[in-house]
Amino acid sequence: MNQAIHSAIREDVLRRIRSGEWPLGSRIPDEKTLAVHYGCARGTVNRALRALAEEGVVVRRRKGGTRVRTAPVRQARLAIPIIREQVETLGGEYAHEVLTRRIAPPPKAARAILGSPEKALYLETVHRGDGAPFAFERRWINVDAIPEAANRRFERMSSNEWLVKTVPLSGGDLTFRAVNAVGRVAKALAAAEGAALFALERTTRLEEVVITTVQIYYREGYRMQSHL
Amino acid sequence: MNQAIHSAIREDVLRRIRSGEWPLGSRIPDEKTLAVHYGCARGTVNRALRALAEEGVVVRRRKGGTRVRTAPVRQARLAIPIIREQVETLGGEYAHEVLTRRIAPPPKAARAILGSPEKALYLETVHRGDGAPFAFERRWINVDAIPEAANRRFERMSSNEWLVKTVPLSGGDLTFRAVNAVGRVAKALAAAEGAALFALERTTRLEEVVITTVQIYYREGYRMQSHL
DNA sequence: CAGTGGTCTAGACCACTCC
DNA sequence: GAGTGGTCTAGACCACTGT
Numbered sequence: 001m002n003q004a005i006h007s008a009i010r011e012d013v014l015r016r017i018r019s020g021e022w023p024l025g026s027r028i029p030d031e032k033t034l035a036v037h038y039g040c041a042r043g044t045v046n047r048a049l050r051a052l053a054e055e056g057v058v059v060r061r062r063k064g065g066t067r068v069r070t071a072p073v074r075q076a077r078l079a080i081p082i083i084r085e086q087v088e089t090l091g092g093e094y095a096h097e098v099l100t101r102r103i104a105p106p107p108k109a110a111r112a113i114l115g116s117p118e119k120a121l122y123l124e125t126v127h128r129g130d131g132a133p134f135a136f137e138r139r140w141i142n143v144d145a146i147p148e149a150a151n152r153r154f155e156r157m158s159s160n161e162w163l164v165k166t167v168p169l170s171g172g173d174l175t176f177r178a179v180n181a182v183g184r185v186a187k188a189l190a191a192a193e194g195a196a197l198f199a200l201e202r203t204t205r206l207e208e209v210v211i212t213t214v215q216i217y218y219r220e221g222y223r224m225q226s227h228l
Numbered sequence: 229m230n231q232a233i234h235s236a237i238r239e240d241v242l243r244r245i246r247s248g249e250w251p252l253g254s255r256i257p258d259e260k261t262l263a264v265h266y267g268c269a270r271g272t273v274n275r276a277l278r279a280l281a282e283e284g285v286v287v288r289r290r291k292g293g294t295r296v297r298t299a300p301v302r303q304a305r306l307a308i309p310i311i312r313e314q315v316e317t318l319g320g321e322y323a324h325e326v327l328t329r330r331i332a333p334p335p336k337a338a339r340a341i342l343g344s345p346e347k348a349l350y351l352e353t354v355h356r357g358d359g360a361p362f363a364f365e366r367r368w369i370n371v372d373a374i375p376e377a378a379n380r381r382f383e384r385m386s387s388n389e390w391l392v393k394t395v396p397l398s399g400g401d402l403t404f405r406a407v408n409a410v411g412r413v414a415k416a417l418a419a420a421e422g423a424a425l426f427a428l429e430r431t432t433r434l435e436e437v438v439i440t441t442v443q444i445y446y447r448e449g450y451r452m453q454s455h456l
Numbered sequence: 457c458a459g460t461g462g463t464c465t466a467g468a469c470c471a472c473t474c475c
Numbered sequence: 476g477a478g479t480g481g482t483c484t485a486g487a488c489c490a491c492t493g494t
Contacts, residue, residue: 003471004482018397018434030460041484046461057397062461062491071392074308076402079301080456164299169246169285174304174454178406178424196406196424204456206246226306226402228432231490232463258479269465274480290472290480462490471481 005040009048012038014057017068025070028058076226080174080202082161083127083135083216092129096158099188100124103143103150110140113203113213117144123159126188132219136188139214146211160214163204167211172204176224179217191220198222233268237276240266242285245296253298256286304454308402308430310389311355311363311444320357324386327416328352331371331378338368341431341441345372351387354416360447364416367442374439388442391432395439400432404452407445419448426450 016022028034031049035042049066052058056073060066087094105111106120114120121141127134139159143150146167154162179199181191191197197220203213244250256262259277263270277294280286284301288294315322333339334348342348349369355362367387371378374395382390407427409419419425425448431441 006482014397024393024396032460041486042461043463043485044483046463047482049461060461061493063459063493064491065460071310072396074392076306076308078304078306078454080304081302082299164302165252168252168296168300169242170456172456174456176404176426176452176454177450178426180408180422180424194408194422196408198404198406202456222405224404226404228308228398228400228402228430234463260479269467270480271466271482272464274482275463277480288480289474291474291478292472293479457494459493460491463488465487466485468484469482472479474478475476 005038006044006047006051009034009038009040009045010051013048013052017057022068024068024072027065027067030065074228076228078224078226082164083137084158084161087127087129087134090129092132092134094127094129095131096125096127098123098125098154101153106140110213114140114142114210117142119143121149123154124184124188125154125158125160127158133189133191135216135218135222136185137214137216139212141212142210145206145209159212163212167204167206170204170206170211172202175201177201181217181220185217189217189219195220198224200224233266234272234275234279237262237266237268237273238279241276241280245285250296252296252300255293255295258293302456304456306452306454310392311365312386312389315355315357315362318357320360320362322355322357323359324353324355326351326353326382329381334368338441342368342370342438345370347371349377351382352412352416353382353386353388355386361417361419363444363446363450364413365442365444367440369440370438373434373437387440391440395432395434398432398434398439400430403429405429409445409448413445417445417447423448426452428452 022028031042031045034045038045049058049060053060056075057069058066059069084094101123103119103121105118106114121143123139125137141149141159152162177199178196181189181193181195181197186193186195198218200216204211241256250256259270259273262273266273277286277288281288284303285297286294287297312322329351331347331349333346334342349371351367353365369377369387380390405427406424409417409421409423409425414421414423426446428444432439
């Protein structure tokens with residue numbers, strides 16, 4: 001059982017919505033009324049309903065009251081792990097190898113994303129689990145924003161991991177797509193030419209400044225899992 | 229500016245962490261101290277720190293205090309939209325077509341997921357935007373759990389949308405992967421044989437009962453976007 | 457204008473867990 | 476045992492916004 005009253009209220013409200021007692025789009029009783037009903041303080045009801053609003057279940061408006069969303073938002077939370085942890089979670093021994101590392105003028109696409117620096121640090125890295133390729137990444141790092149990165153070789157700690165520890169709590173965009181394996185990517189992953197690969201593109205920002213942009217290609221058959 | 233004090237405190241704490249004033253793994257002052265520092269009630273500080281804990285930025289323990297996570301969780305929120313809305317957001321005119329609809333004994337894999345019913349409703353649907361294929365789905369619906377589904381043809385409203393409205397707020401699992409287009413899937417999407425397709429698998433549950441399991445294959449070049 | 461949620465307070469008791 | 480967060484309360488004032 002949930003000991004906390006606010007948590008129990010949240011679940012009771014959810015139950016009523018699911019049961020059809022409070023249909024999609026309908027207005028539910030106001031906080032004061034519910035507080036009397038549940039025999040608690042208004043603040044406790046407020047906390048429960050605020051949680052449901054954050055989850056996208058209800059919409060709250062002053063004077064307008066609290067309504068069940070007509071199309072409740074289905075949102076999934078994806079944890080974006082460090083690749084080393086992904087490999088280790090699967091029971092493999094992690095290793096990574098930097099295939100390419102150079103400071104160079106970025107190509108047009110990367111240049112635009114990075115904010116048009118003259119030069120940036122380019123890395124190609126393959127991540128392995130028990131020797132077998134797990135993922136291949138191409139990364140551009142904005143050395144104007146993170147000068148320290150220019151002195152790192154990323155041999156002991158991957159750039160992936162170093163950046164997470166050095167530039168914590170940054171925001172960014174994330175894109176998933178499927179691509180056919182070709183050329184160096186196929187080779188690095190030991191994948192058949194043309195195989196369907198799961199790819200992730202991430203651009204990381206700290207206070208609006210782009211730190212790094214990376215494309216990660218996972219081995220054939222990789223699945224990214226989540227729950228609703 | 230953020231008017232709310234709890235929100236301002238949350239941002240100030242974030243700023244201190246990012247600036248290095250409170251390094252990863254370090255302990256930050258307790259609620260009472262912070263309340264004095266910010267000149268507010270303890271409850272207000274509590275709300276700010278609780279929010280940061282939910283976001284995965286800090287870890288809180290009674291007596292242990294509040295610490296900055298050593299490896300802050302990077303989590304993305306993915307909104308899982310109804311396909312019709314995806315198409316319409318992209319500016320296309322939505323249409324869908326049910327290619328197959330039958331009640332049949334599910335194959336072994338689907339059967340296990342659905343909880344071993346004798347029969348289930350099978351649907352193959354193609355979703356189009358401005359006439360061009362956008363996504364192709366294969367779905368099994370547990371008619372034991374949702375008997376009403378057996379009477380629906382899903383011609384006006386897609387099964388996708390009908391289920392969202394009929395069985396709101398259900399939970400479930402979600403898997404993303406990349407697959408090569410073959411056979412009927414390639415044909416339905418007018419994709420080249422072997423093209424890399426982004427695929428989504430979803431199993432929906434309500435109170436532990438599996439309602440439906442679906443595989444959705446998106447057209448070539450589809451990207452799923454999110455942000456950190 | 458008046459109803460509703462948003463926020464804050466000052467205080468209280470409790471549960472956990474580190475020392 | 477004692478420090479810290481978790482939760483709850485009763486009340487207050489305010490900011491929106493529907494009527």
